[in-house]
Amino acid sequence: MVEKALESIEVGSHSFSAASKLFDKTTRERSWLLYAWCRRCDDIADNQEKGGPLGDQGTPKDAEDRIQAIRVLTRRALEEQPTADFAFDAFGLVAKECHLDYDMANDVITGFAMDATGFAPTNERDMMRYCYHVAGAVGIMMAHIMGVRSDDGETLDRANDLGLAFQIANISRDVVEDAAAGRVYIPADWLAEAGLAPGEHAKPENRFILASIMPRMIALMQKHEDAARLGAKNLPFRSRWAVLAAANIYGAIGRKVLDRGQKAWDSRTRVSGLEKAWHVTTAFFEALRNNPPGPDEPITWSRHDYRPLAGW
Incomplete structure (x- = not known):
């Protein structure tokens, strides 16, 4: 198995x-x-x-x-x-x-249901709830696998943050692929503010404007990535190293999307094997120091802010 x-x-x-x-x-x-x-x-x-x-x-x-x-x-x-x-x-x-129990599993299954039934976020809160169901809830189950107790709400919150950061990176990277499948995960009000219509936003002629949304998207990713690093402080060394390596690798995907600008979707944004090795090595020393600064803004949110999503 x-x-x-x-x-x-x-x-x-x-x-x-x-x-x-x-x-x-x-x-x-x-x-x-x-x-x-x-x-x-x-x-x-x-x-x-x-x-x-x-x-x-x-x-x-x-x-x-x-x-x-x-x-x-x-x-x-x-x-x-x-x-x-x-x-x-x-x-x-x-x-x-x-x-792990059925409620934990059903939170993840809700994300699959959202995809299968054509969910598209109206605003940032909708997008973040989607990110919770498809990735944050998985992060919480992973925390349990790493030995985090059910009553350790702070660490579970930060595990959720890691999943949220991962999914924001994925959304940013996969905008064009998702659009080709009829799916839109960037909030409709963000697109409207940029003068883009869902379904039209990923066309080649609109990608310069689409790229102008990415600083906002990647800043949101960075906030949750930085918060997740605080939770990693509470994990055993090997788990902490793995979590920080994953944060570095997925964070690099989001930052590459931002750096590539309108060319971010000409080809799939990837992190090479050599780059992954670098991020793993960097994470090793970060795990040894175990003194992450955290996000620039105070953490005023928890995993409970993203669930449940009524009607799914």
Whole structure:
């Protein structure tokens, strides 16, 4: 099961795969099991294979049925019943070992439901709630895998921040790919302020204006990335190193999008293997010092500000 989970992460996320190998053996393998479930849920929701091109989405009823299948299989896994799908069985195993429950899982499934039913954010709050459901909630489950207690709200909040930062970087990088699939994750009011219409915003002739939104987007990413570093202070060294490496790598993706300006979407923005090695090395020394400055503004938010999203 662990070997199949490793294969899943190596195909689906080079960045997370690189960072996960810094964990101790038990945490590393548990993180792979969790990732396998996330990847499989995403594939079912989007009718795709291993994160590849989106399949035929069918009718709204088809989308609803796929999400319901995810919920049923997840509940069976949590009840230690066979699912005939290794990724759900893997989730059942890691959930039992790390005390993950259905509410945690359902927060993530809500993100898949939002995607499958055509969610598009009206404002920043909508976007951040989406980011919570597709990534922040995963960060919280990862914190439990790393041994964070359920009553350690501060560290769980900062784990959520890491997921939020990751997803903002992903949204920034994937604007054009998402638009080609009929999806828009930049808030509609941000686009309106820039004079862009959803669906038109990613066209080549509009990318100079689109790039003008990125400083705002990446500043938001940076805020949550910096907050996440404070939470890493409370983790064991190997986990702290892995988290800081992941923050460095995903943060670099967002900053590259910003630096590339209107050319950011001419080709996929990537962090090379050599750059990843640098970010891993930098994270090692950051983990040793363990004295992050935190964000420039006071932290006045928590994970509870992003959930639940009514109606999903």
